[in-house]
Amino acid sequence: MAETVQQPTPVTTGDTLLSLDDVTLKFGGVTALNGVSFHIDRGEILGLIGPNGAGKTTAFNVVTGIYRPTSGGVTFDGEQITGLKRYRIAKRGIARTFQNIRLFRAMTALENVMVGADARHTTGPISALLGLPRHRREEAAGRELALELLDFVGVGGRADELAGNLSYGDQRRLEIARAMATQPKLLCLDEPAAGFNPSEKQALMELIRKIRDRGLTVLLIEHDMRLVMGVVDRVVVLEFGTKIADASPTEVQNDPAVIAAYLGVAEDEVVTDE
Amino acid sequence: MSQTTSAPPRRSRRDLLGGLRRRLSGMPRWAQFLLMVAIALLCYVLPLLEPPIISTPGTDFGGVLFTVSVYVLVAVGLNIVVGYAGLLDLGYVGFYAIGAYTVGVLTAQHATWPWLLSLPVALVVTMVSGVLLGWPTLRVRGDYLAIVTLGFGEIVRLTLINSEWLGAARGIRPIPSPPSLPLFEVPHLDWSTGVPLVDFSDTTTFIEFGVTDPIPFYWLALTLIILVLLADKRIKDSRVGRAWEATREDEDAAELMGVPTFRFKLLAFAIGAFVGGIAGSLFATRQTFINPESFTLLISILFLSAVVVGGQGNRWGAVIGAVVVAYLPERFRGFEQWRVLVFGLALMLLAIYRPQGLLPPRRTVRAQRMEAETEALEVGEEPEDAVIAAGGPTPDDAAPTDEGSSRG
Amino acid sequence: MAFQYVLDQFVSLFVGGLVFGSVYALIALGYTMVYGVLQLINFAHSEVFMFGTFATVWALWLVGADATTAGVALVASLAVAMLIAMITSGGVALLLERVAYRPLLNRGAPRLIALISAIGASFVLSELMGLRGALASALGVDDVLGRYVARSRENLGLPTDRTFTVQFEVLGYGVTNKDIIIVLAALLMMIAADQFIRRTRLGRGIRAVAQDPESASLMGVNSTRVIQLTFLIGGLLAGAAATLYMLQVGLTRYNAGFLLGVKAFTAAVLGGIGNLRGALVGGLVLGVAESLGSGLFGSEWRHVVAFVLLVVILLFRPTGLLGESLGKARA
Numbered sequence A: 001m002a003e004t005v006q007q008p009t010p011v012t013t014g015d016t017l018l019s020l021d022d023v024t025l026k027f028g029g030v031t032a033l034n035g036v037s038f039h040i041d042r043g044e045i046l047g048l049i050g051p052n053g054a055g056k057t058t059a060f061n062v063v064t065g066i067y068r069p070t071s072g073g074v075t076f077d078g079e080q081i082t083g084l085k086r087y088r089i090a091k092r093g094i095a096r097t098f099q100n101i102r103l104f105r106a107m108t109a110l111e112n113v114m115v116g117a118d119a120r121h122t123t124g125p126i127s128a129l130l131g132l133p134r135h136r137r138e139e140a141a142g143r144e145l146a147l148e149l150l151d152f153v154g155v156g157g158r159a160d161e162l163a164g165n166l167s168y169g170d171q172r173r174l175e176i177a178r179a180m181a182t183q184p185k186l187l188c189l190d191e192p193a194a195g196f197n198p199s200e201k202q203a204l205m206e207l208i209r210k211i212r213d214r215g216l217t218v219l220l221i222e223h224d225m226r227l228v229m230g231v232v233d234r235v236v237v238l239e240f241g242t243k244i245a246d247a248s249p250t251e252v253q254n255d256p257a258v259i260a261a262y263l264g265v266a267e268d269e270v271v272t273d274e
Numbered sequence B: 001m002s003q004t005t006s007a008p009p010r011r012s013r014r015d016l017l018g019g020l021r022r023r024l025s026g027m028p029r030w031a032q033f034l035l036m037v038a039i040a041l042l043c044y045v046l047p048l049l050e051p052p053i054i055s056t057p058g059t060d061f062g063g064v065l066f067t068v069s070v071y072v073l074v075a076v077g078l079n080i081v082v083g084y085a086g087l088l089d090l091g092y093v094g095f096y097a098i099g100a101y102t103v104g105v106l107t108a109q110h111a112t113w114p115w116l117l118s119l120p121v122a123l124v125v126t127m128v129s130g131v132l133l134g135w136p137t138l139r140v141r142g143d144y145l146a147i148v149t150l151g152f153g154e155i156v157r158l159t160l161i162n163s164e165w166l167g168a169a170r171g172i173r174p175i176p177s178p179p180s181l182p183l184f185e186v187p188h189l190d191w192s193t194g195v196p197l198v199d200f201s202d203t204t205t206f207i208e209f210g211v212t213d214p215i216p217f218y219w220l221a222l223t224l225i226i227l228v229l230l231a232d233k234r235i236k237d238s239r240v241g242r243a244w245e246a247t248r249e250d251e252d253a254a255e256l257m258g259v260p261t262f263r264f265k266l267l268a269f270a271i272g273a274f275v276g277g278i279a280g281s282l283f284a285t286r287q288t289f290i291n292p293e294s295f296t297l298l299i300s301i302l303f304l305s306a307v308v309v310g311g312q313g314n315r316w317g318a319v320i321g322a323v324v325v326a327y328l329p330e331r332f333r334g335f336e337q338w339r340v341l342v343f344g345l346a347l348m349l350l351a352i353y354r355p356q357g358l359l360p361p362r363r364t365v366r367a368q369r370m371e372a373e374t375e376a377l378e379v380g381e382e383p384e385d386a387v388i389a390a391g392g393p394t395p396d397d398a399a400p401t402d403e404g405s406s407r408g
Numbered sequence C: 001m002a003f004q005y006v007l008d009q010f011v012s013l014f015v016g017g018l019v020f021g022s023v024y025a026l027i028a029l030g031y032t033m034v035y036g037v038l039q040l041i042n043f044a045h046s047e048v049f050m051f052g053t054f055a056t057v058w059a060l061w062l063v064g065a066d067a068t069t070a071g072v073a074l075v076a077s078l079a080v081a082m083l084i085a086m087i088t089s090g091g092v093a094l095l096l097e098r099v100a101y102r103p104l105l106n107r108g109a110p111r112l113i114a115l116i117s118a119i120g121a122s123f124v125l126s127e128l129m130g131l132r133g134a135l136a137s138a139l140g141v142d143d144v145l146g147r148y149v150a151r152s153r154e155n156l157g158l159p160t161d162r163t164f165t166v167q168f169e170v171l172g173y174g175v176t177n178k179d180i181i182i183v184l185a186a187l188l189m190m191i192a193a194d195q196f197i198r199r200t201r202l203g204r205g206i207r208a209v210a211q212d213p214e215s216a217s218l219m220g221v222n223s224t225r226v227i228q229l230t231f232l233i234g235g236l237l238a239g240a241a242a243t244l245y246m247l248q249v250g251l252t253r254y255n256a257g258f259l260l261g262v263k264a265f266t267a268a269v270l271g272g273i274g275n276l277r278g279a280l281v282g283g284l285v286l287g288v289a290e291s292l293g294s295g296l297f298g299s300e301w302r303h304v305v306a307f308v309l310l311v312v313i314l315l316f317r318p319t320g321l322l323g324e325s326l327g328k329a330r331a
């Protein structure tokens, strides 16, 4: 079935950026991930799909260092990152958004994004105190990048508003801008279109393509299979913590195991034609 | 740009301080700067003017101003820890004590260093103690941090009481003054006839630190306050300040955006301790003696109250809070026995009617205004109590699907 | 050598620690329950306790107990005193909830502000007690109230006889009837509270709100009632603790609550805040450790031992000895 995959899409360079190797994660009795292995190539958009509770978010949490896998490892850009501190992983070049929006609500939109940009900055309190030129340069560059990213995701006009006061959609887009500001190599988006109406979803998928065009690799979790199919290069399907498919969108759509997984959970999740 | 001043009159009438601030931020930069300089100058000459009403009958006005300024320093320092970084520190008095005692030990108890030399050592010691306390404790959860720091403050005080080496309950004396540089005499104003008259018989020497005249100490404290405020502004407006706020808002998210939260929390602790140490050293030199009585948990709580009363997270709020907490009780010494009771009542009333503090950070003000606007837009003339009685979630708790704006 | 002293006096120190520890535990329950439900450090809980100590003394005055009262009469008067102390403290706790917390909770005030209100209430309550003489004379009722408001800023002693008889010996240490009463009464109270919360409908409400306030209210739990109940139970226990404390220590004062409160909160955190059984364990551990520590280093280091213990335990077990059972697990 899934083994039939061979050089899935033309976009792929064959240069692996991230790989999960036989990752297992147990929470007490629950096995959230069960020997999961997959990889992303540089420049790829990989969709990670699966029914509720399949372990998609947990996979993100392992990649970004929130959980340490019970066994197995994660390699990023040629180096083991399992067990690294979370902020170190971020600095290595992995950024993410959250399924439940987690912005710094009492800070402005601009400040939120600047926090992300600060991940690439090195000056500390002393240089801030003395107003050293390098510090000023970094501040200016960070602000410029942040403003540019706010425009890029379409929240440009709201820079000075508190993140907590933005509309739901703007908050989702702001999270993407904040993550991009850390200048990652890999951007992990956890259901970025959740709660969007169809036209908003379309716009978001357009945005994801543009993100890839900026040279980023994107790992995308999304429930709406139809939506994913339109934008991703390759799809990994999880069910009950196990990988059941890893192939091109069309192949996955016709994979009986995947259809069964979705049918078994909820009717409305199934990929059907309009 | 002065458009901003046209806030709804209902609000500005009720909210004097906020209205004032809106007007201030509408002014051009140079005017703001001049105003600041004027205010600073006024602060410097305040003890000489001894203006009626403000001046404290029965207690030396200069001494009161010095006390107030020490509280201001402490509040600004504690605001970094509590307001910016969101770390509830109930044992801040410990750092204040360590600053004072380091000076005491080096200048009087076990050596005879001059004050000026002991100061940097005291600051290093307090900063290191901040790191030492923070290193193990900043890993525990927020609420526990409160109680651990409270324990720290008590450990410091009890150690002072029980340790002969630190003078035990007697404390340490005599602590020397900073070096004097007497240049000229400055006269005070005399209001006893109802009109201000320059009184050449009552003068302060510029600048002589003596036991009798606290005004030079006040000037020193004021100068340090200005320096600390400037430093505070620079650090707060940098990535350090953003990292603090992000950590306070959502520690996990901050960490995932590349903020080493532990390090920044430790930094907040160290900087806060440093400022507390400055205040303690000043206090010690002005008093000329120190004993554990001056470093009780109650003082810690007064410090924290200053920050919260003023509006945590805003340096000017901290300043105002400290003035309120330190000055009002001195001003109304006549009602001495009722002071604590009134203070307690004031805290409760403030919590109910002004929960964001007297001068909350800009962000809170903005957030409130936005909330009020959305509330007005919604049908919501519903009395607050109805929602409560129903026990249902308030609108804020509901999922943030802001349909109105995303679905048109 | 201090160590030798501790060995010699071990039983005495240990029993003394248990006795104090059970008082801490009773007060700690009040902190832990309110924290479990509201995530609030009820700073004024120590004053709820302090009111109980005064109620104990006044109740004994009222029933005419004095140094000559003995036997059944003494036991009966102490029982009445405890009941009155519990009612008083329970009432103060309810008042506190109504005046200092409820107005805030519904305004979505930041959490720190509720703590500030609690601190304010703590000042107010202790000063009201300390100024009762001045207040009474301002109202012109000081003559009527007489000794109840006299010397309000000084120590107030238990009027009954405080020489206790040894009931039996454990390894050379005479355990007195007072020791037994305190430990037993405290244990009984705690078991009652624990069972109440586990078994009754109201108790389930408390647990539901502690676990997840939002779904609890969606399920129709009246959270205001639950919060009131939590304060009330905490107050009742603090009142009982107050009478036991007066038996053990014999003196109170308008600001006596402060240190006890800090210790009891420490005990709650030690055991794992939000966890009822943790409060018991934390209280006993704290009491015994303090007692042994003061034997080892001298009684002046007693409180230092308590706080150092707290810091050390939190470092190795960041959620206390038994963990936070009422609290939510966090991702």
Ligand SMILES: Nc1ncnc2c1ncn2[C@@H]1O[C@H](COP(=O)(O)OP(=O)(O)OP(=O)(O)O)[C@@H](O)[C@H]1O
Residues within 6 Å of the ligand: A027, A030, A031, A032, A050, A051, A052, A053, A054, A055, A056, A057, A058, A059, A099, C331
């Ligand atoms: N911290 C945790 N403790 C215990 N179990 C957990 C934890 N986090 C996740 N799980 C469990 O792991 C499984 C996978 O959860 P996960 O959140 O990864 O699913 P998901 O695929 O993201 O689902 P959804 O589409 O609903 O977001 C679930 O059964 C969940 O209950």
Ligand SMILES: [Mg+2]
Residues within 6 Å of the ligand: A056, A057, A058, A099
């Ligand atoms: Mg998920």
